[in-house]
Amino acid sequence: MRPEGTxxxxxxxxxxxxxxxxxxxxxxxxxxxxADCLDAVGSAYRRRFWDAGDPQDLRQAVDHYRRAAHADSARQTVWTNEVAVTLTDLYxxxxxxxxLDAAREAAEEATGAAEEGSPQWARCAATLVLCLWNRYDATGALGDLDAAIALGTRALGALPRTDAAWARVCSNVGMLHMDRYERLREEHDLRTTVRLAREAVNAAHEDDPELGGWWNNLGNALLTRHGTQFPDRVLPRQDARVDLADVDAAIGAYETALRISRWKVAGRATFLVNLGNARVDRAEALGLAGRREEAVATLREAVVPLAEAVSLTSPTAPYRASRLNMLGEARRALAEETGAADEVAAARGAFREACRKGLDVAPEMAVGAADNWIRWAGRRAAWEEIGEADGYLLRAARALHEAQAVRRHREAWLVASHGLAHEGVHALVRLGQAEAAAVRLERGRAVLLSEELGLVPALLDRLPGPVQARYTAAVRRVQEVLRDAG
Incomplete structure (x- = not known):
């Protein structure tokens, strides 16, 4: 959750x-x-958006903030930053x-115009961080995530703790570290996540309208740390004790966020989906501890906020795929516990829609949904479902791979998606489609070969035109030799 005050x-x-x-x-x-009059109008439209979720209110706010920037040259940076903030909400x-492009351009303009190192610069830089973060979510480019963490850390250092924006920036930088931890699994990122999330909650004033967001982020940090007990969703050893302290604290944090938040639609959906996700994780922990009845009851409790969150999320919103995936996981777990046919159908439908939506706006979400769907379908020997999910996986994995500009970032996405290809191949063989299975293997090899040859658009685009042309021609010749050699 990355709310930004106006x-x-x-x-x-x-x-x-x-x-x-x-x-x-x-x-x-x-x-x-x-400009003050225009600000009052823009702020009123933004407030109504958070209550009702109508995108037209955000567009009206953007128009008024732009007018304010033209009317008041002395505070142009302030109003330009408000334009950027509101456009991130709209995105x-x-x-x-x-x-998103318009938001980034406005944030870059505001950041460049402010005195570097000043509190105003920090607030503008924090908005630019949001834009980089959104672009990472949209493309999976870890370079954007690294850049957002670096800039966010600088912005946090430029703000006094007494500044109203300090808690926001602190909490958001913590969540950026969490995103990187979930991809690269470096322990210092997780430690930083929990520390910054706690500091944000402790530093925020009790009347801060965004305090619900910081409680939500603390819940995210605690839930992530809870998950480290269960590598591959199993107990680390037979005699291990299931510790519910972090997951229970996370659930409490999400419930606090919902109770104190003034947001009725936009922010509420985020808090609801996180609460549902925490309940799913608690149910899994209870299941691993052999407490099946409690696990089933907790799963039923989880579905309620997850379904409400999806219903509150716009069909075009980038987060819709992620929320559908979480709802699918809850229904999948419930279906496995109860065997109910309607839960099977509901889980399958949620995963399918998550994959479709993820391909449109968030390929990382499509990989996650395909992963969950493939593993579940494999346990049910639902080979046709695996084939369908694998098709989504391959397209999303290729998009993520091509978005990376650094080799270790490309390798991280290859590791995340390559193993699942074997599930798709196995499903095709079980369906009697040996030729299609061979083609699927070759398509996977093509991604790996492009990695070895360096055929990554994000890198090639940086080469001068003549050099790029010569390099591409040389690679084409290598590919032809390899193809002729079989």
């Missing part, structure tokens, strides 16, 4: 604020005074790359 957010109705603005226009008000709802 300058001068108020509780006024947009209609009342627009009326006041028209009076100001009629009186010829200009400069800073007009979270629409998934439109144009909204």
């Amino acid at each position: 300058h001068g957010v108020g509780d006024s109705d947009p209609g009342e604020a627009e009326t006041a603005l028209r009076r100001a226009d009629a009186l010829g008000v200009s400069g800073p005074e007009l 979270d709802l629409t998934g439109d790359p144009g909204d």
Whole structure:
């Protein structure tokens, strides 16, 4: 959760604020005074968006903040940053790359105009961090994640703890470290995640409208640490004791976030899906401890907030794929425990939609959903489902691989997706499609071969045109030799 406060957010109705603005226009008000009126209108629209979730309110807010930037040159950086913040909210709802590009451009403009190292620079840089983070989510490019962590850390260092933005930046940098931990599994990232999430909650004022978000992020950190007990979802040793302290604390943090939050739609969906996910993890831990009845009851409790979260999420939102995947996991676990045919169908449908949506806006989410679907279908010998899920996996894995500019980042995605290819091949063989299985193996080899030859667009695009042409021609000749050699 990465909420960002607006300058001068108020509780006024947009209609009342627009009326006041028209009076100001009629009186010829200009400069800073007009900018304040425009800010009031933009803030009112943003507040209504968080209550109702209508993207048109965000577009109205963007228009008013842009007008404020033109009206008040002395505070142009402030208003340009508000434009960027609001566009990131809009992107979270629409998934439109144009909204993200516009947000990044505005954030870069604001950051470049502010005095580096000043609190205002830090606030603008924190918005640019959000843009890099969103781009990482959209492409899986770990270079963007590294850049977001580095810039976010600098921004945090430039803010005094007493600044209202400190808790926000602290919590967001913690979540960035968590994303990197989940991909690269470096322990210092997890330790940093938990520390920063706690510091953000402790530093925030009890009246901070975003405090629910920081509780949510603390829940994320604790839930991630809880999962380290269960490598590959099994107990590390036969006599190990299941420790529920972190998962119970995470559930409590999410429930606190829901209780104190002022957000009725946009933020609420995030808190709901995380609460549901934590309950799923608790049910799995209970199952590993042999407490089956408690596990089934907890799974039923998990489905409720997950289903509500999906219902509150726009069909075009980048996070929809992730939320569908989580709902599919909850229903999958419930289906395995109860054997209910309707739960099987519901889980399958959630995984399928998660894969489809992930290919459109978030290929990492498609890989995760395909992974869960393939493993589950394998346990049921549902070979046709595996074949379908494997098709989504291959397309998403290729998109993620091609988005990386650093070799270790490409290798991380190859490791994440390569092993699942064997499940798809096995399913095709069981269906009697030996030729298709061979083709699937070759398609997997093609991705690996491109890694060895360096055929990664993110890198090739950096070469001068003539050098790129010569290199591409040389690689083509190597490929032809390899093909002719069989």
